Amino acid sequence: xxxLSEIFSWWGGNTWGTRFTIWKIASQVGEDEFGNRYYLQRSxxxxxxxxxxxxVYKDLADASKVPAEWHGWLHYxxxxxxxxxxxxxxxxKPHKMNMTGTGKAYRPKGSILRPxxxxxxxxxYKAWKPE
Amino acid sequence: xxxKLIIDDTEIEVEDGITLLQACEQAGAEIPRFCYHExxxxxxxxxxxxxxxxxxxxxxxxCAQTVNELRPNPDGSxxxxxxxxxxxxxxxxxxxxxxxxxxxxxxxxxxxGGECDLQDQAMxxxxxxxRYVENKRAVEEKYLGPLIRTFMxxxxxxxRCVRFMTEVAGVDELxxxxxxxxxxxxxxxxxxxxxxxxxxxxxxxPVGALTHRPWSNTARPWELRKTETIDVMDAVGSNxxxxxxxxxxxxxxxxxxxxxxxxxISDKTxxxxxxxxTQRLDQPYVRRGGKLRPATWEEALGVVTxxxxxTEASRIGVIAGDLCGAEEMFALKSLMDRMGVxxxxxxxxxxxxxxxxxRSSYLFNTTIEGIDDADAxxxxxxxxxxxxxxxxxxxxxxxxxxxxxIALVGAQVPLxxxxxxxxxxxxxxxxxxDGKHAFAEILSKAKAPxxxxxxxxxxRFDGEAVMALAARIARAAGKDKAAxxxxxxxxxxxxxxxxxxxxxxxxxxxGLDTAGMLEFAKHDGLEVxxxxxxxxxxxxxxxxxxxxxxxxxxxxxxxxxxVILPGSAYTEKSATYANTxxxxxxxxxxxxxxxxxxxxxxxxxxxxxxxxxTLPFDNLTELRAAMYKQAPQLQRIDDVTPATEDxxxxxxxxxxxxxxxxxxxxxxxxxxxxxxxxxxxxxAQLSALKAAAxxxxxxxxxxxxxASVQYQMSPEA
Ligand code: SF4
Ligand code: FES
Numbered sequence: 001x002x003x004l005s006e007i008f009s010w011w012g013g014n015t016w017g018t019r020f021t022i023w024k025i026a027s028q029v030g031e032d033e034f035g036n037r038y039y040l041q042r043s044x045x046x047x048x049x050x051x052x053x054x055x056v057y058k059d060l061a062d063a064s065k066v067p068a069e070w071h072g073w074l075h076y077x078x079x080x081x082x083x084x085x086x087x088x089x090x091x092x093k094p095h096k097m098n099m100t101g102t103g104k105a106y107r108p109k110g111s112i113l114r115p116x117x118x119x120x121x122x123x124x125y126k127a128w129k130p131e
Numbered sequence: 132x133x134x135k136l137i138i139d140d141t142e143i144e145v146e147d148g149i150t151l152l153q154a155c156e157q158a159g160a161e162i163p164r165f166c167y168h169e170x171x172x173x174x175x176x177x178x179x180x181x182x183x184x185x186x187x188x189x190x191x192x193x194c195a196q197t198v199n200e201l202r203p204n205p206d207g208s209x210x211x212x213x214x215x216x217x218x219x220x221x222x223x224x225x226x227x228x229x230x231x232x233x234x235x236x237x238x239x240x241x242x243x244g245g246e247c248d249l250q251d252q253a254m255x256x257x258x259x260x261x262r263y264v265e266n267k268r269a270v271e272e273k274y275l276g277p278l279i280r281t282f283m284x285x286x287x288x289x290x291r292c293v294r295f296m297t298e299v300a301g302v303d304e305l306x307x308x309x310x311x312x313x314x315x316x317x318x319x320x321x322x323x324x325x326x327x328x329x330x331x332x333x334x335x336x337p338v339g340a341l342t343h344r345p346w347s348n349t350a351r352p353w354e355l356r357k358t359e360t361i362d363v364m365d366a367v368g369s370n371x372x373x374x375x376x377x378x379x380x381x382x383x384x385x386x387x388x389x390x391x392x393x394x395x396i397s398d399k400t401x402x403x404x405x406x407x408x409t410q411r412l413d414q415p416y417v418r419r420g421g422k423l424r425p426a427t428w429e430e431a432l433g434v435v436t437x438x439x440x441x442t443e444a445s446r447i448g449v450i451a452g453d454l455c456g457a458e459e460m461f462a463l464k465s466l467m468d469r470m471g472v473x474x475x476x477x478x479x480x481x482x483x484x485x486x487x488x489x490r491s492s493y494l495f496n497t498t499i500e501g502i503d504d505a506d507a508x509x510x511x512x513x514x515x516x517x518x519x520x521x522x523x524x525x526x527x528x529x530x531x532x533x534x535x536x537i538a539l540v541g542a543q544v545p546l547x548x549x550x551x552x553x554x555x556x557x558x559x560x561x562x563x564x565d566g567k568h569a570f571a572e573i574l575s576k577a578k579a580p581x582x583x584x585x586x587x588x589x590x591r592f593d594g595e596a597v598m599a600l601a602a603r604i605a606r607a608a609g610k611d612k613a614a615x616x617x618x619x620x621x622x623x624x625x626x627x628x629x630x631x632x633x634x635x636x637x638x639x640x641x642g643l644d645t646a647g648m649l650e651f652a653k654h655d656g657l658e659v660x661x662x663x664x665x666x667x668x669x670x671x672x673x674x675x676x677x678x679x680x681x682x683x684x685x686x687x688x689x690x691x692x693x694v695i696l697p698g699s700a701y702t703e704k705s706a707t708y709a710n711t712x713x714x715x716x717x718x719x720x721x722x723x724x725x726x727x728x729x730x731x732x733x734x735x736x737x738x739x740x741x742x743x744x745t746l747p748f749d750n751l752t753e754l755r756a757a758m759y760k761q762a763p764q765l766q767r768i769d770d771v772t773p774a775t776e777d778x779x780x781x782x783x784x785x786x787x788x789x790x791x792x793x794x795x796x797x798x799x800x801x802x803x804x805x806x807x808x809x810x811x812x813x814x815a816q817l818s819a820l821k822a823a824a825x826x827x828x829x830x831x832x833x834x835x836x837x838a839s840v841q842y843q844m845s846p847e848a
Contacts, residue, residue, distance in 0.1 A: 123378035125408040125725050128685025130416060130423035 014056050022054050030081055032070050034058060034095075038081075048076055067095035134198050135209035142209065151193035151201075151212065152180055160214040163223065163252045165230075165337045166289035167194035170393060171298060177230070177289050179252065181222040185211035190222045220256075227257040233268045233312075234338070235284050242280075243339030245352040249287065268312055275305075276323025277816045278330045278398060280344035288314050292332040292341060299395065300328040301527050301547025316340070325824055327520040327801060330398045334385065343382065345402055345813045350374070350381045358721035359386055361708050362400045363454045363701045364805065366623035367499070367521045368710030369396045373702050373721040380407050380702055380722055390500045391714065397520040398817065399801065399808060406811030410685045412697035413726025423695065428727065428737075434694050435679055436741040438659055444471040446658040448648035451477040451636055452665035452682070453625035454805055456706020456718065457765055459698075459731035460627065460636050461758045462746060463663055466735055469744040473642030474657075477631030480646035480668060482586075483594030484621075486632045488781040490764070491774030492598075493632050495711040496617030497581050498771055502529050507577035507608075509570065510550070511560065511601050512541040512794030513585020517801045518624050519711070523547060536577070538570045541587050541794035555793035557597055560588075564603040574608035582608065583620045587794035595785040602782035609779070619778055622711055624797060624804075629709035633762045652676040662688045663731070664698065666806050681734060683724070686806035698731040699724035700807060705751060707758075707765055714771045715764065 007016055026039035035058035046052035053074050057065055066074055069082035099105050110118020133144045138158035145154045150173070155162050165177035175195030182193045184201060193212075201210045213219060231253065238244045270283035288307065293316065296305040304324045309315050318324060333341045355374035362369040362383075370386035383404045385396040415431035416423040426434075439447065449467055451460050460477060467475050478484060484493045497505065502525045515523040523546065529535050530548035537550040540559045553559045553570055562568045574580045582605040588597045605619035612618070623629060631637075638644050643651055645668070651657045652671040660671065664682040670691035671678070680692035683700040703724040709715050724730070732754055739746040748754040759766040802818040803809050 122376055125379075125411050125413070127413045127726065128410045128689060130685075130690070 011061065013059050013061050019056065022056060026052070026054055030070075032067055034065060034067070036065060036070075038070060038074065050076060062097055064098035068092065136198060137209050137211045139212070139214055145198055147199055148197055151182060151184075151191065151196050151198060154198050155182065155193060155212065155214055162193055162214060163256050164194060165248060165252075165287060166291060168291055168294075168335065171291060171294040171335075174290050174294065177287065178226045179223065179230075179256075181219060181226065183213040183216050183218045183222075185213070190218060223256040224258045227253055228261070228263075230287050231257070231261060232263050233284070234287065235267060235282075237285075240348075241282070241285070241339040242342040242347055243285075243336075247339060248337035270315055273315075273317055274321050274323065275318060275341070276325070276329065277813065277820065278344055278402060279324065279333060280342045280347050282340055282342070283315065285338045286316055286340035287338055288316070289337055290316075291335040291337065292316060295332050295335050296324070296326065296329070298531065299331070299524050299527070300326040301524075302326045305332075322824075323820055325821060327397050327399070327516065328395055328524060330401050331385070331395050334394075343402075345405060346382050350376055355381055356721075358702075358719050360702065360721060361716045361718040362396065363626035363708060363718075364397065364400045364403060364808070365519050365521075366626055366628060366711040367392060367519045368626065368708055368714060368716050369400055369521055370716070371396060371400060375702075375722045378722050378725075380404055390498070391710070392521045393524075395521055395524060399520075399804075399814065402813040402817075403808050403811050405813055406684070406807040406809070407700055407702060409812070410806075410810035411725045411728070412683060412685055412689060412695055413724075413728055414697060415727065416692070416695040418693040423692070428729075431694055431696060432738055432741055435696070435738060438677055438679075438694075439470070439661075439742060442658045445473070445641075446656065447472045447474060447661070448643065448652070448657050448659070448676075449475040449661045449663070450645055450648065450665040451475075451627065451631055451663040452688075453479075453627050453667060454701060454807070455627040455631070455664050456701070456704065456708060456731070457627075457630035457634060457758065457762075458704075458706050458751065458754055459663060459735060460631050461634050461761070462732045462735040462739075462754065463661075464634055464636050465746055465757075466739045466742070466744060468639075469739070469746075470742065473639035474648050474651075475636060475642065476638055476645045476648070477627065477634075477636035478645060479590055479625070480644075480649065481590055481592055481594055482645075483589045483598050483785075484628075484632055484637075485785075486635050486637055489774070489776035489778050490633070490713065490772075491617065491619070491776055492778035492782055493621050493623075494629065494713040494774060495583075495620045495622060496774045496778075497620050498712045498714075499525055501579075501617075502526055502581070505529060505577075505579045505581045506534055507536045507574050507580040508538070509563070509574060509580070509582045509604065509608075510537070510539040510541065511582065511584045512588030512597070513539075513583060513622050514542065514544045514546070514587075514796060514798065515583070515585070515622060516544065516546050517798040518585060518622060522622070522711075536570075536573050538573075541585070542796045544796065556791055557593070557600065557789035557794075558791060560597065560600045560604070561789070564600045564607070566607065571604070571607065574604065575610065577608070579612065579616055580608040580618055581620055582618055583622050585622045585794075586624050586797040589621065590797060591792070591795070593787065593789045596787035596789045599783050599786040600789065602779040606777075606779040606783065609777075615773070617774055617777075619782075626708050626710070629711060629713055630707060630715075630765065633709060633713075633764060634758070635761075662692070664688070664806070681731060682806065683728065684806035684810050686809060688806075696734050697724070697726065697728035698734060699728055703728075704730045704732075707755075707768075709765065712771050713764070713774075715766070715768050717768050 026041050029040045031037045037056045039054040041051035069086050072078040107114040109116045141158050143158045152162050162180050164180045166174045175192050180193045181190035184191050273281045293305045304318050333343050358373045362371045369392040370388040372384045372386050374382045383401050385394050387394045415426045417426040417434050527547045538553050539550045540553045543552050563571050584601045609618040657676050659677045661679045666687040678692045679694045680688040681696040681698050683698050702721045705720045706718050736746050764772045802814040808814045
């Protein structure tokens with residue numbers, strides 16, 4: 001990331017301003033497997049009557065990057081931090097961000113970007129062909 | 132006489148002989164039921180219709196007891212019937228609980244879900260939970276043919292299906308065997324049911340035991356758009372409902388119309404639906420270098436315009452097919468009139484109709500409803516079972532009431548009622564006309580006789596003479612009868628025919644008829660042949676004549692065509708149809724035509740502009756206004772214009788020599804009579820099944836067992 005975009009482009013990732021503000025008022029409480037860091041307000045409370053909780057994304061900022069175990073804490077659903085005892089359930093898949101809008105987005109069969117035959121859909125008909 | 136009753140505090144006077152259930156309904160009380168059906172005999176085996184009668188020791192099955200059977204109160208006061216009392220509520224809950232003991236809880240995967248009587252009534256009259264913890268009973272699936280999918284564990288033994296097959300369809304193929312928990316619905320020998328009405332049992336089944344196999348698990352009733360329209364598979368004009376989802380027709384169901392199809396439709400009407408999605412003409416084609424090549428509308432219309440403009444009017448021929456709506460026939464006829472083309476015809480080859488005679492000469496004048504009053508019926512050269520299954524069911528209904536003599540002149544075919552076979556050809560008809568045959572006397576003695584002339588009789592070289600003979604019989608039979616009783620009837624086979632004749636879609640002065648045009652084409656006389664959905668004849672060989680085909684399906688006409696203009700099928704346009712009675716009905720558009728196909732009248736309107744003979748209408752309303760001016764009877768939607776003139780004398784005037792050839796059977800394969808049916812996979816399957824059954828000794832294909840013919844309700848019933 002160039003210096004300029006680290007200063008100004010808040011939509012691409014956290015800027016120096018964000019990092020500075022958070023460093024000023026909050027302290028880090030953990031980091032998830034993807035390198036996103038989580039912070040808790042040091043003193044005072046936020047609008048919910050509790051100390052505010054923050055996430056600083058690694059690289060691109062996208063809310064769907066927060067894995068399940070941190071999601072509950074970040075959204076004030078639970079107060080306990082996921083510690084080393086945290087174990088995903090047997091049926092849980094590894095977390096993956098929402099790929100919509102990226103090159104890895106899901107394309108159904110028959111999409112112009114995935115030239116396979118699409119499945120039968122409502123309204124299909126068989127046209128007559130001469131001979 | 133009438134009878135006084137008090138139903139839930141309302142005092143009501145009802146006719147004699149009706150059932151308690153009907154009486155309650157007249158009083159506005161809703162009675163739940165499973166086995167009772169207005170058009171079937173009464174079984175009284177589901178017990179859902181229990182009501183309380185004051186003074187009776189137990190609740191009473193209201194569908195199975197008439198109002199006259201109630202025990203009179205000692206003081207002569209009217210009987211009191213309660214439909215909302217605690218006892219009734221408890222009785223209904225009890226019945227419901229018993230029914231649900233063995234009924235699987237598979238509503239989420241059941242095709243009947245959303246239109247299931249059991250679901251609805253369990254909601255309305257059942258209790259919340261089940262006390263039953265034992266295993267449910269299981270019943271093996273049955274094979275009932277390609278149209279009916281069975282889930283026999285769901286059956287609640289109402290026997291509606293059995294009663295329908297025996298009483299209405301007239302084939303003894305379905306029955307209930309075993310008792311109590313072992314009761315099962317079966318065909319006994321595990322063969323497919325072969326009746327042209329069999330799929331109606333799927334509608335009748337109050338639960339999901341019998342569902343439609345061809346469209347099973349494809350749609351839910353609440354996600355479908357319903358369009359009420361008219362069927363074109365035969366000339367009865369059955370009222371149907373086309374259910375569509377998005378651009379696709381998902382199913383076709385009957386609509387109730389007491390004067391036409393009651394609430395039945397034939398299997399062809401219902402399951403031709405998949406033919407609407409195959410073999411579709413979805414873009415124009417033009418033949419270049421001996422091969423049909425895709426073209427744009429401009430190109431195709433350009434070629435047609437050039438060809439029509441270059442050709443002498445007397446060398447152009449126009450034939451309209453069996454499924455056309457009145458609108459496009461009117462548009463085509465008007466265009467041809469403007470161009471001076473006289474070779475136009477909507478009739479099949481050698482059909483002896485003439486619109487210059489009174490309209491009643493080509494109509495089913497008694498009307499379909501009138502069959503219920505007839506007491507002697509003469510069928511001439513027709514097999515109503517294949518030509519109009521719904522009408523045939525009406526005749527059977529009349530027959531079952533008793534006191535109706537039926538006779539047939541023509542091929543000896545298995546019908547669903549007993550008839551006297553008088554002969555196979557015109558010879559027998561002459562005898563009847565001369566009063567030499569015993570049946571002539573029956574006809575003249577009858578109060579309400581009918582003569583029904585079918586395609587086997589009027590579609591032949593000597594059709595006019597045969598019709599004259601039939602008219603003579605009808606006139607003799609009609610003597611001294613009620614003034615408004617019409618004896619002479621024509622049974623058409625094509626949905627388009629009556630409207631075509633009403634519009635005068637027949638050769639103009641010096642013009643050729645269908646047979647003439649085809650003959651003329653063979654001798655290099657005809658240069659251009661315009662086919663409006665006409666496929667039912669041997670196409671003229673290539674090179675002789677330039678064929679323009681406008682239609683919806685790739686069939687004989689499209690294969691032979693030099694230019695194809697893709698039109699729309701009956702579910703894709705709003706069009707007027709007149710059925711064999713002359714009843715005018717309006718079909719509505721359910722879905723859009725596929726691809727580039729257009730509505731037929733619009734194609735003709737566009738063509739007319741290119742030809743420089745612009746037709747004076749730009750939309751359907753204007754077209755209809757012009758059409759009504761020419762044929763005012765087409766204005767009376769859903770109505771029959773009663774025949775005022777007697778057709779007999781006009782028909783008799785056309786008397787001539789008749790040949791000895793026996794009347795032909797015009798429909799060789801019931802399931803494959805038109806381009807849509809021929810494109811349908813289901814119809815092909817049925818046709819193959821029927822052919823196979825013909826060689827199977829176990830089944831009588833379309834046949835009638837003596838037993839079912841003999842089945843008669845007592846005349847008083
Ligand atoms: S299959 Fe359906 S119609 Fe036939 S008896 Fe069972 S529930 Fe009634
Ligand atoms: S409806 Fe009366 S017993 Fe079934």
